[in-house]
Amino acid sequence: MDEILEIVRRVLGGDADAFRAIVERYQGPIWRVTAALVGDRHLAEDVAQETFLEAYRKLRTFDPAIGRLSTWLFAIARNKAIDAHRKKRASPVERLPDRATVAGADADLAREEWMEALDRALGDLPDPMRAAFVLAEIEGLSYEEIARIEGARLGTVRSRIHRAKERLRAALRRFEEGEDATRKR
Amino acid sequence: MRPESDDGIGDWLRRRRMADVPEGFADRAMDEIHRSGAEPAPRPPRWERLAEAVFSSRLARAAAIAAAAGIGFARILMILSLALA
DSSP: HHHHHHHHHHHHHTTTTGGHHHOOOOOOOOHHHHHHOOOOOOHHHHHHHHHEEEEEEETTGGOOOOOOOOHHHHHHHOOOOOHHHHHHHSOOOOOOOOOOOOOOOOHHHHHHHHHHHHHHHHHHHHHHHHHHHIIIIISSHHHHHHHHTTOHHHHHHHHHHHHHHHHHHHHHHHHHHHHHHHOOO | OOOSSSSSSSSHHHHHHHHHOOTHHHHHHHHHHHHTTTTOOOOOOOOHHHHHHHTTSSSHHHHHHHHHHHHHHHHHHHHHHHHHO
């Protein structure tokens, strides 16, 4: 933490290049959260870049007495990703798969479809539920930290994550039933 | 076809947790920062931060709305009393 505060001090003192250390340290977590929240690699990269740009601009408002730099960055990323996801929903574009599927490999293809069904189900969750689930289950943040990011009570966060899991499992069941029905035909 | 996993969503979560950052991301992010010509904004004055903290609370907002509604109601009463006088 002291090392991070030293970097923040250097950036605020005019050493813009020192900010690279912050980008390099947090790019992984920020990327994973934005990618899961927007469900599109290209859009996620834009959102992650905008997150760091805004963090740089607003760095002086970061208060280490209130919370960690990572919590502050997650809050910026969360808001930007939710805005981007709303705009995407308003003008849908074709989804890009995360990885290319191997042509002819039926098992791989089925697995990809199954993964994509979960991605779609995640994208369909209400914003606060999706954000809480992603921060907890993909990034492994504590419920307390998520409550700070979401500006919500601990019980609310717990309930959102629980309901998100239920909805994802229900979506899976629907997908499997649909898949079974297709196979029986 | 559901992959072998603990509760059905485990494999999907594991893949999401291992998602790699696109190559060269940090370079592009820093280029964007330099290109934007942005500077870290100066810290807002103390009174501004205090006002923001006060008005960001739900209670303060509710009190402000109630006060505004009260003033509005008082104005209507005043206009009515002047009209009826």
